[in-house]
Amino acid sequence: MDASPDKIAPKKSRALGKPIWPKVPADFVRAMLAGHSALGLAFAALIYLVCFSGSVAVFTQEFSRWEQPQGPVLQEVSPQAVDVAVQGALAKIPQAHDLLVRLPTPDHPRLSIHGDDAAGGEHTYVADHAGRLVGEARTPWTQFQAELHTVLHLPRAWGGFVVGLTGVALLSSLISGVLSHPRVLKDAFAFRWGGSKRLQEADLHNRISVWGLPFHLVVSLTGAFLGLTTIIVGVLALATFKGDASKAYALFQGPTVKDDPRPAAKVIDVRSGLDAVAARSPDARATYIYVEHPGERGQHAIINLATDGRLSRGETVVVDGAGQILGEVGYESGSLGFRVLSAMTPLHFGWFGGWPVKVAYFLLGLGLTAVISSGVAIWLARRRDKGRPAPGLERLWVAFVWSQPLAYAFSALVVFLSATPVPIGAWAMATLAACASSAVGTPSGISTALRRTTAGLLALVALAHTALYAPAMADALGWLIDAALLVAALGLALTTVSPRSTSDHASCPMDHAQAPRFDDR
Amino acid sequence: MSALWALALAPLPLAGAVLLKRAWDNPGPQRPWLILGGWSLLILALAASVPLMGPLRGPCAILAVGSTAILAFVAAGVERRNARKKAARELAPEPSDRRRVAWRGWLRGFLAGPLAGVAALGCGLAVAICAPGQIQTRMVIGGLIVPFLWAGGMAWTLSDDKILRAFAVLASVATLTLGAAFLKGAL
Numbered sequence: 001m002d003a004s005p006d007k008i009a010p011k012k013s014r015a016l017g018k019p020i021w022p023k024v025p026a027d028f029v030r031a032m033l034a035g036h037s038a039l040g041l042a043f044a045a046l047i048y049l050v051c052f053s054g055s056v057a058v059f060t061q062e063f064s065r066w067e068q069p070q071g072p073v074l075q076e077v078s079p080q081a082v083d084v085a086v087q088g089a090l091a092k093i094p095q096a097h098d099l100l101v102r103l104p105t106p107d108h109p110r111l112s113i114h115g116d117d118a119a120g121g122e123h124t125y126v127a128d129h130a131g132r133l134v135g136e137a138r139t140p141w142t143q144f145q146a147e148l149h150t151v152l153h154l155p156r157a158w159g160g161f162v163v164g165l166t167g168v169a170l171l172s173s174l175i176s177g178v179l180s181h182p183r184v185l186k187d188a189f190a191f192r193w194g195g196s197k198r199l200q201e202a203d204l205h206n207r208i209s210v211w212g213l214p215f216h217l218v219v220s221l222t223g224a225f226l227g228l229t230t231i232i233v234g235v236l237a238l239a240t241f242k243g244d245a246s247k248a249y250a251l252f253q254g255p256t257v258k259d260d261p262r263p264a265a266k267v268i269d270v271r272s273g274l275d276a277v278a279a280r281s282p283d284a285r286a287t288y289i290y291v292e293h294p295g296e297r298g299q300h301a302i303i304n305l306a307t308d309g310r311l312s313r314g315e316t317v318v319v320d321g322a323g324q325i326l327g328e329v330g331y332e333s334g335s336l337g338f339r340v341l342s343a344m345t346p347l348h349f350g351w352f353g354g355w356p357v358k359v360a361y362f363l364l365g366l367g368l369t370a371v372i373s374s375g376v377a378i379w380l381a382r383r384r385d386k387g388r389p390a391p392g393l394e395r396l397w398v399a400f401v402w403s404q405p406l407a408y409a410f411s412a413l414v415v416f417l418s419a420t421p422v423p424i425g426a427w428a429m430a431t432l433a434a435c436a437s438s439a440v441g442t443p444s445g446i447s448t449a450l451r452r453t454t455a456g457l458l459a460l461v462a463l464a465h466t467a468l469y470a471p472a473m474a475d476a477l478g479w480l481i482d483a484a485l486l487v488a489a490l491g492l493a494l495t496t497v498s499p500r501s502t503s504d505h506a507s508c509p510m511d512h513a514q515a516p517r518f519d520d521r
Numbered sequence: 522m523s524a525l526w527a528l529a530l531a532p533l534p535l536a537g538a539v540l541l542k543r544a545w546d547n548p549g550p551q552r553p554w555l556i557l558g559g560w561s562l563l564i565l566a567l568a569a570s571v572p573l574m575g576p577l578r579g580p581c582a583i584l585a586v587g588s589t590a591i592l593a594f595v596a597a598g599v600e601r602r603n604a605r606k607k608a609a610r611e612l613a614p615e616p617s618d619r620r621r622v623a624w625r626g627w628l629r630g631f632l633a634g635p636l637a638g639v640a641a642l643g644c645g646l647a648v649a650i651c652a653p654g655q656i657q658t659r660m661v662i663g664g665l666i667v668p669f670l671w672a673g674g675m676a677w678t679l680s681d682d683k684i685l686r687a688f689a690v691l692a693s694v695a696t697l698t699l700g701a702a703f704l705k706g707a708l
Contacts, residue, residue: 192602236646236650335655337660352582
């Protein structure tokens with residue numbers, strides 16, 4: 001956060017009386033600002049990318065439904081139907097090493113079975129209420145956006161580390177930002193737009209930072225923890241298990257079943273397992289099942305049970321091939337460590353309070369991207385104020401900021417229009433093209449062009465999706481997301497035709513580098 | 522239904538923000554009461570969410586939904602200014618002007634990145650291995666403090682002009698904590 005200039009209403013500030021906040025030495029604030037600025041600039045692009053992708057990833061379940069809106073839409077399903085679906089999937093993938101069965105939940109009302117065939121190909125089948133496999137699900141864009149946020153499409157260990165490090169940098173920026181903002185309470189409602197470029201950006205930066213602080217702390221800390229898990233567990237294993245990380249992970253996996261590859265007399269009975277856990281935990285509902293080593297004597301199932309009203313990813317129960325309960329991990333009944341661990345993922349993604357919390361996470365996430373964007377804009381404006389403008393950087397930053405909505409929309413459009421879509425390629429190409437647009441024009445011109453292009457692409461995505469699926473849109477969420485995309489496209493387009501876009505003001509909260517030439521220098 | 526409680530309770534933090542804004546706008550004899558009322562409503566919203574949505578889930582949901590509502594309220598009160606009007610003299614604190622010396626920059630980067638990270642990992646490991654309590658709890662708490670301490674170390678080393686002091690502290694912490702963890706070496 002930037003210390004907010006206090007030059008508009010000095011009389012009012014004095015009238016407020018003596019601050020209750022302890023006086024922070026100016027040198028300390030200046031030193032903190034220097035560190036805050038250096039860190040923010042070093043990680044700005046990465047933090048922006050991770051925050052933008054994270055805002056979108058809040059709706060991962062919904063995008064998955066949107067990509068396969070033909071259903072079947074199931075509110076609940078019987079254990080017998082799940083068993084039929086598992087047997088059906090095993091008939092199609094007889095060599096499956098394991099299967100992931102996702103049961104219908106309010107967020108994702110589908111019954112699906114995911115497995116790898118002998119050639120390594122991945123298949124996800126969807127089943128109807130009776131467990132009959134009725135088709136194969138394809139959700140390439142949903143997977144693309146989720147992996148962009150969690151691992152940046154890098155190898156998993158490296159990607160997780162980079163994202164975790166980005167979370168640490170964000171957390172560090174929050175700490176230095178709070179410490180460098182001694183007027184945090186006094187300026188809590190000051191939000192001024194227009195006039196001094198730096199004051200405008202500082203107000204935007206500080207207001208979102210302060211009122212969104214609980215959210216910012218939660219997502220950065222949980223994100224850093226989730227991303228750095230591999231390295232933390234690796235070092236822990238080095239110190240305690242002679243480098244065997246699997247022993248560290250085993251502490252969180254509950255009862256283990258000895259691997260026995262000999263053929264079993266009967267393929268695993270998922271129905272009995274589900275009946276057994278339902279009898280044991282009548283208030284909980286099964287959300288997913290890992291069927292491990294089906295058809296072998298060591299076959300077993302790991303069933304996840306979610307209970308309404310808990311901030312937890314659910315309890316995990318292990319059942320053997322005959323459906324007998326072997327035990328549970330203890331995510332909800334165990335020690336504090338288990339319960340904290342099970343809260344991490346839902347807390348990070350906003351998957352714990354229904355759609356109100358998801359919408360709030362999405363908006364607060366976009367607010368965080370505006371904070372990052374304005375942080376760089378403040379630095380650029382300060383340079384300009386001091387007679388050291390960086391016009392190339394101003395253009396590049398505004399191009400990068402708007403490249404992401406554009407690249408996301410373009411990749412989604414490619415997915416719908418191509419028979420063999422590669423969304424990551426489309427995203428990378430669009431990002432590079434948008435950034436290359438900074439070579440010519442002014443920041444405001446680049447911003448306007450990219451916003452208009454994004455608006456057009458968003459509308460095209462909605463229209464393409466409607467055209468492809470309208471006759472078979474069984475899931476109403478498909479219509480809802482198409483409508484939301486059209487509204488977003490319209491809103492974005494309106495920001496470019498507003499009279500203010502041609503006046504002296506930056507017309508869009510995320511568009512910070514477009515108006516330095518209008519500074520009141 | 523329980524998810525909608527977050528929406529139902531959202532007016533409470535919003536009303537709290539309205540009271541705080543009134544105190545902020547109009548200093549007067551009522552100001553302490555407005556501040557007290559504002560903060561009380563924010564706390565009441567958090568407390569009310571516990572029986573309605575769960576002990577951890579409720580406050581987390583209210584913090585998210587309430588923050589969004591308050592931000593919308595703050596945005597609604599935006600003050601538009603004449604962009605062409607000359608602004609008053611800049612009074613904002615400026616970041617300290619450091620000498621630009623290459624080796625100091627690299628050393629600062631090394632301190633904020635790898636060394637602060639190793640020191641934080643050492644502290645996390647020391648908690649996981651040496652602290653009392655159940656193994657899983659020690660591991661999770663130790664793991665959680667790693668990013669927090671790393672971030673704190675990063676903020677400190679990037680801000681502190683005396684980088685040799687930061688180097689000495691971080692190196693000592695890393696040596697002590699990692700030494701203790703590897704010496705004990707068993708969960």
